[in-house]
Ligand SMILES: [Fe+2]
């Protein structure tokens with residue numbers, strides 16, 4: 001099933017009320033960047049726009065509230081996910097996209113679910129959302145952004161590897177927990193180069 005402009009605008013309106021202005025701006029940036037990457041790689045543009053729009057739909061709740069909501073609604077969280085609470089908004093986001101926003105496309109739901117960690121064997125749409133979240137126009141903090149933005153449109157797998165590499169080094173440096181899905185994503189994209 002496709003998602004047309006009516007559906008995209010309906011969800012945009014809801015999110016503009018639910019998310020704080022900064023998060024909404026980021027959401028639009030990701031959504032349009034997803035559309036641009038879809039053009040570059042031949043993915044369905046509406047689908048990419050929709051996935052970008054909803055990727056952070058659960059980010060308005062504090063982490064402790066998100067964990068409670070997951071428990072209440074039977075959204076499974078592994079021990080590793082509970083150890084890196086930043087991941088939980090992605091898992092609950094998938095649930096909200098399905099239950100509240102009526103998205104049934106499994107690829108969109110997975111793109112929301114894996115947008116913070118990545119995973120081995122990511123679909124094109126999953127990669128588009130992951131990369132768009134990192135490079136959208138309002139981002140400024142990440143190092144090497146200029147290079148990563150250019151790479152995103154040249155070789156999305158290489159771009160994934162570079163972002164994952166940077167993320168793992170950053171988390172390592174902070175002695176933070178690294179999600180197993182992030183590590184297996186890194187190994188997967190490294191393996192593609194051989
Ligand atoms: Fe997010």
Ligand SMILES: [Fe+2]
Nearest residue numbers: 026055056133
């Ligand atoms: Fe995001």
